[in-house]
Amino acid sequence: MNLSGAIDRAMDWTVVPGFSRIGYEVRRRSWEPQPSVLEGRDVLVTGASSGLGEAAAELLAGAGARVHMVVRNLEKGEDVRAAISERTGGGLRVWRCDVSDLDSVGELARSFTAEVGELAALVHNAGAMPPKRERSAQGIELTLATNVIGPFLLTGLILSSLRSGVPSRIISVSSGGMYTQGLNAEDLQLAGRDYDPSRFYAHSKRCEVILSELWAERLAGSGISAHAMHPGWADTPGLQASMPGFRRVTKPLLRSARQGADTIAWLAGDEQPGRSSGLFWQDRRPRPTHRTRSTKESEADRERLWQECERLSGWSIGASETSAANGGGRTAR
Ligand SMILES: NC(=O)c1ccc[n+]([C@@H]2O[C@H](COP(=O)([O-])OP(=O)(O)OC[C@H]3O[C@@H](n4cnc5c(N)ncnc54)[C@H](OP(=O)(O)O)[C@@H]3O)[C@@H](O)[C@H]2O)c1
Known part of the structure; x- marks a missing residue:
C-alpha cells in the first residue's frame, strides 16, 4: 500500500497522529524492505x-x-552491549565518552581514529534536558554542551574516518520540540534568559538541525552526507525522567524505542537517504524545518552559529584535515 503524501503531511501537521505511534503504524505499511x-x-x-x-x-x-x-557509563554500556549481541549475534564494541566534556570527546576521537580507519555512519543520539542550569567541564551551558558543542567537536575530530569511509553519513537525532524555537545566535547559551529546561532543550535541538544543514553545505561533493531527524514521541528512560507528566497523559500513544529509532537506522543504512544531504526527516520522509515564519533564522545568524561552535569547541574546519591524527585539531578556547 502506498500512503498518499497528503495524508502523510496531514498527520505531520496535526502533530499528535504524526508524532505518536499512530504515525509510525500507518506509515510503515508503505515501506518496502531494502538491502x-x-x-x-x-x-x-x-x-x-x-x-x-x-x-x-x-x-x-x-x-x-x-x-x-559510545556511552558515559562503561558498566551499563557493557551490559547493554552483551544483551544486544546475544539478540542479534552482531559485533559491538563499547567506548567511554562524556559528550558534554570536550576533553573526553578529544580522547575518544584520538583512540577511535587510530583504531577505526573507515566510518560509514556517525549517529549523534546522546542528548539531555538538565532539570536546572548547569555547566559542562569547560563551563558551557550543559544542554548546549551535550546536544550541540560536544557533537560538533566529535564530528570535526573524526572527519578523517568519515572521509576514508565514503560514502558515509552523519545523523543528528533532533526533536520535534525544535519547531517551537528559533535560533538565538547572539546568545547561544541563552545566558540572558531564565532557565527553562524545555526551552533550552528545544533551542539546542534547533541548533542541531541548522548545523546538519551547514555540515551538508560544507561537505558537499565529499561523499559525506548529513541528515537530521526527529523520532516522534518514544517511551524511553529519558522521556520518563524528563517529562513524567507528559508521559502519563500520552502513554498509550507513545512509540516504542525501536519505532522511534527506525528512521535513525534507515538513514544510516538505506540507499535512498544517501542520495540526499541536509534534509530533516521523520518516519523516512523529509519534513519541513519550520512551522511558522517567526522561527526562521537569517543567513548571517546561521554563519554565526557555525562560528560560535568553532569558538566554543576549539575546533575549526580549516585546521581539521591535517591534525585529527595527532591531537585532534583543537586549540584552546
Ligand atoms: N524519547 C523521545 O520521545 C525523544 C523525542 C525527541 C528527541 N529525542 C532525542 O533522542 C535522543 C535519545 O533520547 P532518549 O529518549 O533515548 O533518552 P535516554 O533514554 O535518556 O537516552 C539518552 C542517552 O544519551 C546518553 N547521554 C546523556 N548525556 C550524555 C553525555 N553527556 N555523554 C554521553 N552520553 C550521554 C545517556 O546515557 P546514560 O544511559 O548514561 O544516561 C543515554 O544513553 C536524545 O537526543 C533526545 O533528545 C527523544
Whole structure:
C-alpha cells in the first residue's frame, strides 16, 4: 500500500497522529524492505546505553554493521552491549565518552581514529534536558554542551574516518520540540534568559538541525552526507525522567524505542537517504524545518552559529584535515 503524501503531511501537521505511534503504524505499511548498505561496515552511535540509542544500535547490528557504542557509563554500556549481541549475534564494541566534556570527546576521537580507519555512519543520539542550569567541564551551558558543542567537536575530530569511509553519513537525532524555537545566535547559551529546561532543550535541538544543514553545505561533493531527524514521541528512560507528566497523559500513544529509532537506522543504512544531504526527516520522509515564519533564522545568524561552535569547541574546519591524527585539531578556547 502506498500512503498518499497528503495524508502523510496531514498527520505531520496535526502533530499528535504524526508524532505518536499512530504515525509510525500507518506509515510503515508503505515501506518496502531494502538491502542495507552497512554489512561489515563500522558505525558509531552516541548514547547507546539507553532508549533510542540502544534501539538504534540493535537495529544497526541486526543489519550487519559493526557498531561502536559510545556511552558515559562503561558498566551499563557493557551490559547493554552483551544483551544486544546475544539478540542479534552482531559485533559491538563499547567506548567511554562524556559528550558534554570536550576533553573526553578529544580522547575518544584520538583512540577511535587510530583504531577505526573507515566510518560509514556517525549517529549523534546522546542528548539531555538538565532539570536546572548547569555547566559542562569547560563551563558551557550543559544542554548546549551535550546536544550541540560536544557533537560538533566529535564530528570535526573524526572527519578523517568519515572521509576514508565514503560514502558515509552523519545523523543528528533532533526533536520535534525544535519547531517551537528559533535560533538565538547572539546568545547561544541563552545566558540572558531564565532557565527553562524545555526551552533550552528545544533551542539546542534547533541548533542541531541548522548545523546538519551547514555540515551538508560544507561537505558537499565529499561523499559525506548529513541528515537530521526527529523520532516522534518514544517511551524511553529519558522521556520518563524528563517529562513524567507528559508521559502519563500520552502513554498509550507513545512509540516504542525501536519505532522511534527506525528512521535513525534507515538513514544510516538505506540507499535512498544517501542520495540526499541536509534534509530533516521523520518516519523516512523529509519534513519541513519550520512551522511558522517567526522561527526562521537569517543567513548571517546561521554563519554565526557555525562560528560560535568553532569558538566554543576549539575546533575549526580549516585546521581539521591535517591534525585529527595527532591531537585532534583543537586549540584552546
Ligand atoms: N524519547 C523521545 O520521545 C525523544 C523525542 C525527541 C528527541 N529525542 C532525542 O533522542 C535522543 C535519545 O533520547 P532518549 O529518549 O533515548 O533518552 P535516554 O533514554 O535518556 O537516552 C539518552 C542517552 O544519551 C546518553 N547521554 C546523556 N548525556 C550524555 C553525555 N553527556 N555523554 C554521553 N552520553 C550521554 C545517556 O546515557 P546514560 O544511559 O548514561 O544516561 C543515554 O544513553 C536524545 O537526543 C533526545 O533528545 C527523544
